[in-house]
Amino acid sequence: MSNYKSVIQDYLSNLEKFLKTGDAKEHTYRPAFQHLIENLTEDIQVINEPAYTGGNAPDFLFKKGDTPIAYAECKDIDIDISKKEVQDQAKRYVDAFGKILLTNYIDLEIIDENGSVVKIAIAELDNNKNLEIFEDKFEAFADIIRDYMTTTPQTIKSAKKLAKIMANKAKILRDNARASLDQNEQSDIFKQYRTFQEVLIRDLSKEEFADMYAQTLVYGLFVARYYDPTLKTFSRYEAQDLLPATNPLLKKFFGHVAGTDYDQKIAWIVDSLIETYLATDVAGIMHKEFVKKSKDPVLHFYETFLTEYDKGLRKSRGVYYTPEPVVSFIVRSVDQILKSKFGLVKGLADTSKIPHIKKIQATDGRTTDNIKQITDDIHKVQILDPAVGTGTFLNEVIHEIHKNFVGQEGMWSGYVKEHLLPRLHGFELMMASYTMAHLKLGVTLAELGYNGDERLSVWLTNSLEQGVHEVPNLFMSEWLTEESNKASYIKSDLPIMVVIGNPPYSGVSSNNSKEATRLADKYKIEPGGKQKLQERKHWLNDDYVKFISFAEDQIEKTGEGIVSFITPHGYIDNPTFRGMRWHLLKTFDEIYIVDLHGNSLKKESAPDGGKDENVFNIQQGVSIIFGIKKKESENELANVYHLDIYGKREEKYKILSELNFENVKWDNVKYQHPQYTFLSRDYKLKDEYEKSF
């Protein structure tokens, strides 16, 4: 460390020299500033990173060894750094990094996350562009700089704070990824964007892709860190090793992040994120705030993160984790229904097989279309969650099935490979959730004793689109196409017997493909199926309706099976949904509705006048459906059974946790033409009908 007085004096002399040239800009002073910091501190590497320019990043990065410890943002010497736009930008950096050094090379501010600001000036610029030097401030200035470089990184003690910092870094990452997409069409990230457009979401905008990219990285790395057994180390390279080796798409995605040629505009923020994860007791915080309260941290924290990152997005894609009591009630009930109504004594754990005709590419030229059919034996109880999110339902299915192995744990690993993984399927559209589902389900299987490395049948795909994709050879396209094609086989060929889940709910659906439209149009008919509905029917375009329709198609394709979803409850009695109800009545033999109410739009209250709350943080009331179709139908239209559950959220959770499907006192609904409402009380109907016009 050199003598501060001469170092600062030399620095200011340099600034004066540049000032005299008359054409100095903000960048001109940077080497002098770098030199100043290097000479005032010890062991600090000062990086004035040209690769950052053009993106959203502070001008300087300060590192100790490999660890990024602080950042600085510089403005031109004649800029007033107390100006609002300068302060706003500084605030964004403070939110992401905990503190920032802001300077115009003579005034300096250190701003930290507690709102504390240290200000000092070592000179003043007069009207003739001369510097008036404040020598008496030199010592304090040197101390402030040294202190800034030695203070420990942000201390993160709560999930909310961790989510906030992750979200702020994710925002910078998103903005920089977005800038990269415009700047270089040859970059890996641009090629990935084109591949996602080509294969997955045709109208995916650059903004949406940048967002998906940022979320996947930030949250994917978080989950990898949460499961990381080596607490002392973590890096982009290590994260790659924590991902399931059998998922080529994830390996490829995170492999490119760990690569040496990774985009510099993005690499620095990923490194800073890694630092946050390293400096934080991630597992401790998650344990205190979630595990101890029996909440799955990977799931629950995702919602905390998304709320900080982008509330609107969370809503528009319908991202809400499903409460554990709901998931467990649905999974337990499906298990019971398989036993009691389909005669499968092992329920979800059933391993029986059925013959299945499979179409394959022929090479012998015997058929005109070069497709030949072979008969294969496949498992009967094929299970699909078409909106898998973070994998809650499939996770519960695994746990439910594992109960059959108590005392025979040694058989589990073989069973998973032979009889479970071939039957468990999921689809998900968002890469971040998909990544989480793979990580989480992989960890669950391993924790329960599975030691194989078979790939999970969870695919990145749009459930509401059909067809096999042929796409040009783009970056990652091979893996993404494989995802879509495998999903396509499941959608059109595999006899799915159980469709479960919590599909997205969105009045204004983002799913408007031809297939998605067909799925909604199927219900826009008068009961009887001949005449189109004449009234306004946009409520039928809600995503949840399309997913019910998709699930119904799956069971029709198989000829028997169960659909169980939690969705908004509007379709139970809203007059515009009469065609949908009739369609469901035609397909299924029995329909069970557990109405969980909680509609704050209708200001629902319990029949006894007590408070009625939603099981989610949403306004529409919700219900659970069990649609059961047997091979041999007994009636023209299904029998409908109904149960109302009112009360506070926690009371509803308790009821669901204890509810046994077989022992419920169902109300046997006597529906009537032309409304076919799935409840006995018709007085609600009138209100609803009037409201819909």
Ligand SMILES: C[S@@+](CC[C@H](N)C(=O)[O-])C[C@H]1O[C@@H](n2cnc3c(N)ncnc32)[C@H](O)[C@@H]1O
């Ligand atoms: C309500 S969330 C499911 C939550 C999940 N059960 C859980 O608890 O994590 C709905 C999920 O469906 C996904 N999704 C939305 N549209 C989709 C589509 N067209 N195809 C596949 N998944 C979709 C969303 O990204 C979201 O993860």
